[in-house]
Amino acid sequence: xxxxxxxxxxxxxxxxxxxxxxxxxxxxxxxxxxxxxxxxxxxxxxxxxxxxxxxxxxxxxxxxxxxxxxxxxxxxxxxxxxxxxx
Numbered sequence: 912x913x914x915x916x917x918x919x920x921x922x923x924x925x926x927x928x929x930x931x932x933x934x935x936x937x938x939x940x941x942x943x944x945x946x947x948x949x950x951x952x953x954x955x956x957x958x959x960x961x962x963x964x965x966x967x968x969x970x971x972x973x974x975x976x977x978x979x980x981x982x983x984x985x986x987x988x989x990x991x992x993x994x995x996x997x
Contacts, residue, residue, distance in 0.1 A: 920928070933941065
């Protein structure tokens, strides 16, 4: 629990908030809201886990790019002519 949130509301404030929710929505609707909230959180975590797994598998199955090759130049040949060029 976030300590900042806990410092904003004391015990009596939370009791008043929960009582207001109970009065507004009724005792039957609160478990339905909680169940829906739990299912939503579960689906969100499942989707986040699937995306993480997909990224990890794509990262491991991806072949590394080949290293850039340098253009090889033919070796320099030295002309060994016996007659000097004039």
